[in-house]
Amino acid sequence: MxxxxxxxxxxxxxxxxxxxxxxxxxxxxxxxxxxxxxxxxxxxxxxxxxxxxxxxxxxxxxxxxxxxxxxxxxxxxxxxxxxxxxxxxxxxxxxxxxxxxxxxxxxxxxxxxxxxxxxxxxxxxxxxxxxxxxxxNNARLLAMVYELKEFDKFEIKVHGNLAIEDYPNFKILHSKLYNVSLKNEDLEILEPEIINFKEKQPFKIGLKFATGEPQELYKKYKKEKGHFKMICLELGFKESDRPYFSETLPNTSKSNKNLFNNITLLKQIANHCSSLQINMCEDFLEKIKVLELE
Known part of the structure; x- marks a missing residue:
């Protein structure tokens, strides 16, 4: 042709x-x-x-x-x-x-x-x-838009390298919802742990494992050459993030790139999903149960 x-x-x-x-x-x-x-x-x-x-x-x-x-x-x-x-x-x-x-x-x-x-x-x-x-990634911002019914501030966009807490609309809506100052220092005092871990790659990638997207792609591509890289890129991450997928999906190593070894991270993700009523896949929930029994 x-x-x-x-x-x-x-x-x-x-x-x-x-x-x-x-x-x-x-x-x-x-x-x-x-x-x-x-x-x-x-x-x-x-x-x-x-x-x-x-x-x-x-x-x-x-x-x-x-x-x-x-x-x-x-x-x-x-x-x-x-x-x-x-x-x-x-x-x-x-x-x-x-x-x-x-x-x-x-x-x-x-x-x-x-x-x-x-x-x-x-x-x-x-x-x-x-x-x-x-x-x-913007679920927390969108949840505030939804709760406050401020749909004029609805957007699915990335603002450069800013953490989501620094997005203009996040500050405005956070202030309305929690009745706090818009100053950055106030946000840092109020939510230090959220700012620390929710913008890091393990959390962002782990959130995908919670909903089951990498697991489904693994079933689809596991016979392909370079399948971990394909999964990583298909989900919108950088090639440098590939080890998180190559270590976590087989779940056979004790590497710190294997997210299924990190019970603290998995619980943080589970709590995040529960608070926003985001469905978690059975595989992810089972991994938490296994680690809790160890």
């Missing part, structure tokens, strides 16, 4: 679709929260519905996950940062992925499917994957 579009600016095409889908998803989730709040549903229940959709229902709807050839091409995209050090989106679409896509017979593709639609689909999946990651 051949396409004469080697001079196309794939990066601009991808980024355009990505921005469009990210903005639309953020808008739809906000409206969903407003509706659920009007129905008197709890934040935890509404949050879990969104997470379940993004992790399960959404995946089942797309050609990419129904076609082995397309899924293999997408896996190449997930490796882009380890192949190119700059212009990785443009280069990976123009070279490695284009070569693989052109090998696929038209009869093996969905009707009227082409390379542009493939890029569009990847942009959608990547946008919702990032939405899911940020949505999960």
């Amino acid at each position: 051949q396409n004469n579009d080697t001079t196309m600016n794939y990066e601009n095409i991808y980024e355009g679709f990505y921005a469009k889908y990210y903005s639309k998803a953020e808008f739809l989730i906000k409206n969903f929260f407003v509706k659920r709040h009007s129905q008197k549903k709890t934040f935890g229940n509404s949050y879990n519905e969104v997470i379940h959709y993004l992790s399960n229902d959404f995946v089942k709807k797309h050609n990419l996950y129904k076609n082995e050839n397309l899924e293999n091409a997408y896996r190449i995209f997930c490796k882009r940062h380890s192949i190119y050090f700059i212009d990785e989106v443009q280069e990976i679409f123009e070279n490695e992925i284009k070569i693989e896509f052109d090998k696929i017979n038209a009869s093996e593709l969905p009707a009227n499917y082409n390379y542009l639609k493939f890029i569009k689909e990847i942009a959608l999946i990547e946008a919702l994957r990032e939405i899911s990651r940020v949505f999960s």
Whole structure:
């Protein structure tokens, strides 16, 4: 199957679709929260519905996950940062992925499917994957938005390298909810432990293990070469975070990168999930029980 579009600016095409889908998803989730709040549903229940959709229902709807050839091409995209050090989106679409896509017979593709639609689909999946990651990391902020019904401050965004406690809306809503000063020193006195551990990688990655996302990806990719790296990148983490996955998923080492060895961390995560009514998977809860018995 051949396409004469080697001079196309794939990066601009991808980024355009990505921005469009990210903005639309953020808008739809906000409206969903407003509706659920009007129905008197709890934040935890509404949050879990969104997470379940993004992790399960959404995946089942797309050609990419129904076609082995397309899924293999997408896996190449997930490796882009380890192949190119700059212009990785443009280069990976123009070279490695284009070569693989052109090998696929038209009869093996969905009707009227082409390379542009493939890029569009990847942009959608990547946008919702990032939405899911940020949505999960910003759960405490979103819980305050929901509780105070301040949906004009709803956002699923990252503010540079700021800790979530330093987000402008977090300070405003925290002050309203707990009737405390907006000064940073007051926040530090009030929540020193939260500021210390909830912004660290073990907690952020552990939260994913609590909801079961890495475990499900492990079942899917464990026969693939470099599967721990694939899981790490697919969940939106940096390649340097790979050891947390390669040590925790097999759960056979005593390394400090094996999160299932850290009962204190697991309980902190469990308490966080319980306070926000976030569903935890059986595997995660079982790991806590085992450590408590030791």
